[in-house]
Amino acid sequence: MNDKLSNLKIYLGLTEDNTDFDEVLQLIIKNTELQLRFKLGLTSDIIFIPSEIEYIPLQVEVKRFNRLKNEGMISFTQEGESITFNTNDFDEFQSDIDEWKKQNGNSVLVAMDPYRKRGDQHDI
Structure with a gap:
Protein backbone atom coordinates (compact mmCIF):
# COMPACT_ATOMS: atom_id res chain seq x y z
CA MET A 1 0.00 0.00 0.00
CA ASN A 2 1.37 3.43 -0.83
CA ASN A 18 -10.01 -2.81 5.26
CA THR A 19 -9.81 -2.42 1.48
CA ASP A 20 -13.51 -1.62 0.94
CA PHE A 21 -12.77 2.03 0.14
CA ASP A 22 -9.32 1.75 -1.47
CA GLU A 23 -10.49 2.48 -5.03
CA VAL A 24 -12.48 5.56 -4.07
CA LEU A 25 -9.69 6.75 -1.75
CA GLN A 26 -7.16 6.43 -4.60
CA LEU A 27 -9.44 8.49 -6.83
CA ILE A 28 -9.90 11.13 -4.13
CA ILE A 29 -6.11 11.31 -3.67
CA LYS A 30 -5.50 11.66 -7.41
CA ASN A 31 -8.15 14.32 -8.00
CA THR A 32 -7.19 16.34 -4.93
CA GLU A 33 -3.55 16.46 -5.98
CA LEU A 34 -4.47 17.38 -9.55
CA GLN A 35 -6.63 20.23 -8.31
CA LEU A 36 -3.97 21.53 -5.92
CA ARG A 37 -1.29 21.37 -8.63
CA PHE A 38 -3.61 23.38 -10.88
CA LYS A 39 -4.20 25.95 -8.13
CA LEU A 40 -0.44 26.24 -7.59
CA GLY A 41 0.20 26.67 -11.30
CA LEU A 42 2.39 23.58 -11.47
CA THR A 43 2.84 21.93 -14.83
CA SER A 44 1.94 18.31 -15.44
CA ASP A 45 5.69 17.52 -15.57
CA ILE A 46 5.89 18.12 -11.82
CA ILE A 47 4.71 14.99 -10.08
CA PHE A 48 4.99 16.12 -6.47
CA ILE A 49 3.35 18.57 -4.13
CA PRO A 50 5.87 21.00 -2.59
CA SER A 51 6.90 19.83 0.88
CA GLU A 52 5.90 23.13 2.51
CA ILE A 53 2.25 22.47 1.74
CA GLU A 54 2.07 18.66 1.72
CA TYR A 55 -0.48 18.82 4.54
CA ILE A 56 -3.17 20.36 2.32
CA PRO A 57 -4.07 17.31 0.19
CA LEU A 58 -4.58 15.03 3.20
CA GLN A 59 -6.89 17.53 4.89
CA VAL A 60 -8.93 18.01 1.70
CA GLU A 61 -9.06 14.25 1.03
CA VAL A 62 -10.57 13.67 4.47
CA GLU A 79 -33.55 15.04 12.90
CA GLY A 80 -32.24 18.29 14.33
CA GLU A 81 -28.64 17.76 13.18
CA SER A 82 -27.37 20.25 10.63
CA ILE A 83 -24.17 20.07 8.58
CA THR A 84 -22.91 22.87 6.34
CA PHE A 85 -20.33 22.14 3.64
CA ASN A 86 -17.81 24.56 2.10
CA THR A 87 -18.44 25.17 -1.57
CA ASN A 88 -14.69 24.76 -2.20
CA ASP A 89 -12.67 22.25 -0.19
CA PHE A 90 -9.54 24.39 -0.58
CA ASP A 91 -11.10 27.61 0.82
CA GLU A 92 -9.51 27.35 4.27
CA PHE A 93 -6.11 26.81 2.64
CA GLN A 94 -6.32 29.62 0.08
CA SER A 95 -4.12 31.98 2.10
CA ASP A 96 -1.47 29.23 2.37
CA ILE A 97 -1.70 28.56 -1.37
CA ASP A 98 -1.41 32.29 -2.12
CA GLU A 99 1.58 32.61 0.24
CA TRP A 100 3.34 29.64 -1.39
CA LYS A 101 2.77 31.17 -4.83
CA LYS A 102 4.05 34.54 -3.59
CA GLN A 103 7.22 32.99 -2.15
CA ASN A 104 7.84 30.74 -5.14
CA GLY A 105 6.49 32.82 -7.97
CA ASN A 106 4.20 31.29 -10.52
CA SER A 107 6.98 29.31 -12.09
CA VAL A 108 8.74 26.23 -10.86
CA LEU A 109 12.07 24.88 -12.03
CA VAL A 110 11.56 21.68 -14.00
CA ALA A 111 14.40 19.31 -14.86
CA MET A 112 14.29 18.42 -18.54
CA ASP A 113 15.78 15.40 -20.28
CA PRO A 114 17.99 16.86 -23.06
CA TYR A 115 17.99 13.52 -24.88
CA ARG A 116 14.23 13.19 -25.14
CA LYS A 117 12.78 14.38 -28.42
CA ARG A 118 10.01 16.93 -28.23
CA GLY A 119 6.63 15.17 -28.35
CA ASP A 120 8.20 11.75 -27.80
CA GLN A 121 5.75 9.77 -25.68
CA HIS A 122 7.97 6.72 -25.23
CA ASP A 123 10.45 6.29 -22.41
CA ILE A 124 13.92 5.26 -23.49
Missing part, protein backbone atom coordinates in the same frame (compact mmCIF):
# COMPACT_ATOMS: atom_id res chain seq x y z
CA ASP A 3 2.10 6.02 1.86
CA LYS A 4 -0.61 8.45 0.74
CA LEU A 5 -3.32 5.82 0.90
CA SER A 6 -1.98 4.48 4.19
CA ASN A 7 -1.88 7.96 5.77
CA LEU A 8 -5.41 8.74 4.60
CA LYS A 9 -6.72 5.46 6.00
CA ILE A 10 -5.04 6.16 9.35
CA TYR A 11 -6.56 9.65 9.46
CA LEU A 12 -10.00 8.21 8.67
CA GLY A 13 -9.67 5.45 11.27
CA LEU A 14 -9.68 2.68 8.67
CA THR A 15 -7.48 -0.35 9.24
CA GLU A 16 -4.87 -1.39 6.69
CA ASP A 17 -6.73 -4.64 5.99
CA LYS A 63 -13.22 16.32 3.78
CA ARG A 64 -14.05 14.76 0.43
CA PHE A 65 -14.31 11.25 1.85
CA ASN A 66 -16.55 12.41 4.69
CA ARG A 67 -18.81 14.13 2.18
CA LEU A 68 -19.36 11.04 -0.01
CA LYS A 69 -23.03 10.66 -0.96
CA ASN A 70 -23.53 14.36 -0.15
CA GLU A 71 -21.61 15.80 -3.10
CA GLY A 72 -22.98 19.09 -4.34
CA MET A 73 -24.87 19.77 -1.12
CA ILE A 74 -24.41 23.09 0.63
CA SER A 75 -26.12 21.93 3.80
CA PHE A 76 -27.81 18.84 5.21
CA THR A 77 -30.32 18.64 8.04
CA GLN A 78 -31.81 15.50 9.57
Whole structure:
Protein backbone atom coordinates (compact mmCIF):
# COMPACT_ATOMS: atom_id res chain seq x y z
CA MET A 1 0.00 0.00 0.00
CA ASN A 2 1.37 3.43 -0.83
CA ASP A 3 2.10 6.02 1.86
CA LYS A 4 -0.61 8.45 0.74
CA LEU A 5 -3.32 5.82 0.90
CA SER A 6 -1.98 4.48 4.19
CA ASN A 7 -1.88 7.96 5.77
CA LEU A 8 -5.41 8.74 4.60
CA LYS A 9 -6.72 5.46 6.00
CA ILE A 10 -5.04 6.16 9.35
CA TYR A 11 -6.56 9.65 9.46
CA LEU A 12 -10.00 8.21 8.67
CA GLY A 13 -9.67 5.45 11.27
CA LEU A 14 -9.68 2.68 8.67
CA THR A 15 -7.48 -0.35 9.24
CA GLU A 16 -4.87 -1.39 6.69
CA ASP A 17 -6.73 -4.64 5.99
CA ASN A 18 -10.01 -2.81 5.26
CA THR A 19 -9.81 -2.42 1.48
CA ASP A 20 -13.51 -1.62 0.94
CA PHE A 21 -12.77 2.03 0.14
CA ASP A 22 -9.32 1.75 -1.47
CA GLU A 23 -10.49 2.48 -5.03
CA VAL A 24 -12.48 5.56 -4.07
CA LEU A 25 -9.69 6.75 -1.75
CA GLN A 26 -7.16 6.43 -4.60
CA LEU A 27 -9.44 8.49 -6.83
CA ILE A 28 -9.90 11.13 -4.13
CA ILE A 29 -6.11 11.31 -3.67
CA LYS A 30 -5.50 11.66 -7.41
CA ASN A 31 -8.15 14.32 -8.00
CA THR A 32 -7.19 16.34 -4.93
CA GLU A 33 -3.55 16.46 -5.98
CA LEU A 34 -4.47 17.38 -9.55
CA GLN A 35 -6.63 20.23 -8.31
CA LEU A 36 -3.97 21.53 -5.92
CA ARG A 37 -1.29 21.37 -8.63
CA PHE A 38 -3.61 23.38 -10.88
CA LYS A 39 -4.20 25.95 -8.13
CA LEU A 40 -0.44 26.24 -7.59
CA GLY A 41 0.20 26.67 -11.30
CA LEU A 42 2.39 23.58 -11.47
CA THR A 43 2.84 21.93 -14.83
CA SER A 44 1.94 18.31 -15.44
CA ASP A 45 5.69 17.52 -15.57
CA ILE A 46 5.89 18.12 -11.82
CA ILE A 47 4.71 14.99 -10.08
CA PHE A 48 4.99 16.12 -6.47
CA ILE A 49 3.35 18.57 -4.13
CA PRO A 50 5.87 21.00 -2.59
CA SER A 51 6.90 19.83 0.88
CA GLU A 52 5.90 23.13 2.51
CA ILE A 53 2.25 22.47 1.74
CA GLU A 54 2.07 18.66 1.72
CA TYR A 55 -0.48 18.82 4.54
CA ILE A 56 -3.17 20.36 2.32
CA PRO A 57 -4.07 17.31 0.19
CA LEU A 58 -4.58 15.03 3.20
CA GLN A 59 -6.89 17.53 4.89
CA VAL A 60 -8.93 18.01 1.70
CA GLU A 61 -9.06 14.25 1.03
CA VAL A 62 -10.57 13.67 4.47
CA LYS A 63 -13.22 16.32 3.78
CA ARG A 64 -14.05 14.76 0.43
CA PHE A 65 -14.31 11.25 1.85
CA ASN A 66 -16.55 12.41 4.69
CA ARG A 67 -18.81 14.13 2.18
CA LEU A 68 -19.36 11.04 -0.01
CA LYS A 69 -23.03 10.66 -0.96
CA ASN A 70 -23.53 14.36 -0.15
CA GLU A 71 -21.61 15.80 -3.10
CA GLY A 72 -22.98 19.09 -4.34
CA MET A 73 -24.87 19.77 -1.12
CA ILE A 74 -24.41 23.09 0.63
CA SER A 75 -26.12 21.93 3.80
CA PHE A 76 -27.81 18.84 5.21
CA THR A 77 -30.32 18.64 8.04
CA GLN A 78 -31.81 15.50 9.57
CA GLU A 79 -33.55 15.04 12.90
CA GLY A 80 -32.24 18.29 14.33
CA GLU A 81 -28.64 17.76 13.18
CA SER A 82 -27.37 20.25 10.63
CA ILE A 83 -24.17 20.07 8.58
CA THR A 84 -22.91 22.87 6.34
CA PHE A 85 -20.33 22.14 3.64
CA ASN A 86 -17.81 24.56 2.10
CA THR A 87 -18.44 25.17 -1.57
CA ASN A 88 -14.69 24.76 -2.20
CA ASP A 89 -12.67 22.25 -0.19
CA PHE A 90 -9.54 24.39 -0.58
CA ASP A 91 -11.10 27.61 0.82
CA GLU A 92 -9.51 27.35 4.27
CA PHE A 93 -6.11 26.81 2.64
CA GLN A 94 -6.32 29.62 0.08
CA SER A 95 -4.12 31.98 2.10
CA ASP A 96 -1.47 29.23 2.37
CA ILE A 97 -1.70 28.56 -1.37
CA ASP A 98 -1.41 32.29 -2.12
CA GLU A 99 1.58 32.61 0.24
CA TRP A 100 3.34 29.64 -1.39
CA LYS A 101 2.77 31.17 -4.83
CA LYS A 102 4.05 34.54 -3.59
CA GLN A 103 7.22 32.99 -2.15
CA ASN A 104 7.84 30.74 -5.14
CA GLY A 105 6.49 32.82 -7.97
CA ASN A 106 4.20 31.29 -10.52
CA SER A 107 6.98 29.31 -12.09
CA VAL A 108 8.74 26.23 -10.86
CA LEU A 109 12.07 24.88 -12.03
CA VAL A 110 11.56 21.68 -14.00
CA ALA A 111 14.40 19.31 -14.86
CA MET A 112 14.29 18.42 -18.54
CA ASP A 113 15.78 15.40 -20.28
CA PRO A 114 17.99 16.86 -23.06
CA TYR A 115 17.99 13.52 -24.88
CA ARG A 116 14.23 13.19 -25.14
CA LYS A 117 12.78 14.38 -28.42
CA ARG A 118 10.01 16.93 -28.23
CA GLY A 119 6.63 15.17 -28.35
CA ASP A 120 8.20 11.75 -27.80
CA GLN A 121 5.75 9.77 -25.68
CA HIS A 122 7.97 6.72 -25.23
CA ASP A 123 10.45 6.29 -22.41
CA ILE A 124 13.92 5.26 -23.49
